[in-house]
Amino acid sequence: xxxxxxxxxxxxxxxxxxxxxxxxxxxxxxxxxxxxxxxxxxxxxxxxxxxxxxxxxxxxxxxxxxxxxxxxxxxxxxxxxxxxxxxxxxxxxxxxxxxxxxxxxxxxxxxxxxxxxxxxxxxxxxxxxxxxxxxxxxxxxxxxxxxxxxxxxxxxxxxxxxxxxxxxxxxxxxxxxxxxxxxxxxxxxxxxxxxxxxxxxxxxxxxxxxxxxxxxxxxxxxxxxxxxxxxxxxxxxxxxxxxxxxxxxxxxxxxxxxxxxxxxxxxxxxxxxxxxxxxxxxxxxxxxx
Numbered sequence: 001x002x003x004x005x006x007x008x009x010x011x012x013x014x015x016x017x018x019x020x021x022x023x024x025x026x027x028x029x030x031x032x033x034x035x036x037x038x039x040x041x042x043x044x045x046x047x048x049x050x051x052x053x054x055x056x057x058x059x060x061x062x063x064x065x066x067x068x069x070x071x072x073x074x075x076x077x078x079x080x081x082x083x084x085x086x087x088x089x090x091x092x093x094x095x096x097x098x099x100x101x102x103x104x105x106x107x108x109x110x111x112x113x114x115x116x117x118x119x120x121x122x123x124x125x126x127x128x129x130x131x132x133x134x135x136x137x138x139x140x141x142x143x144x145x146x147x148x149x150x151x152x153x154x155x156x157x158x159x160x161x162x163x164x165x166x167x168x169x170x171x172x173x174x175x176x177x178x179x180x181x182x183x184x185x186x187x188x189x190x191x192x193x194x195x196x197x198x199x200x201x202x203x204x205x206x207x208x209x210x211x212x213x214x215x216x217x218x219x220x221x222x223x224x225x226x227x228x229x230x231x232x233x234x235x236x237x238x239x240x241x242x243x244x245x246x247x248x249x250x251x252x253x254x255x256x257x258x259x260x261x262x263x264x265x266x267x268x269x270x271x272x273x274x275x276x277x278x279x280x281x282x283x284x285x286x287x288x289x
Contacts, residue, residue, distance in 0.1 A: 012024065020068055023045075028059070032061045035105045067110065068201070075193075077201040110133075114133070133244070137240075153191070164188045172238075229256065231249060231257045232258050232268075235259050
């Protein structure tokens, strides 16, 4: 964009939400835009959206969150209902910030959280942008190899640099050569925080996983959800199958689907310029509640 106005400086702080401390970073002025990161080991808000914040903050008050269990927020997530637990906390964060409604952008686990927010409290979510969200189309077949790696990261021998390198370079993105050694090292160091190891936010359960409990396509509320939604999915996603995009488009009343060829699970990073353009166009066309 040309003639950009200077952005307010990015500021960070923790906000008390119930029993949790939630770390947020903010910049920009305008309607609130809550950005929720994915659930891979070592993930955090600022690292997840490093290529998007500046562009989106030209039009919105961007609020980037470390979700519970990650980054500098309180560790531990209710593994019996992770999407509901995260959504409740993010709605509580909006309350703490005196925000009546916000656009919500979510990647992977963050996308599942965002969609659950829209189902549980539709008046609080003015628009949704979901990138390869979790919890969609999960019962059609066994979990993908990428999802298995993600859920097994803290099992067996525990976290290793080799395991996280394989996940990021071979499964998170389409072209692993684009990911720097420095980024992988930062993710690994975050993933071995003793508090995270003591309570991993995502972990394969013992016994046979009942993924049907987390399948949004079984939620009857989906077909009644009037929140304007944009679903973005990489056709080469090895973590969450891109068929989930059509599953949402066919069930939600106001849902647009955009597929990115030669792109993996991390659309907002792999195709940052196009992601920023498409997302801004979509959100600008939807009046805030």
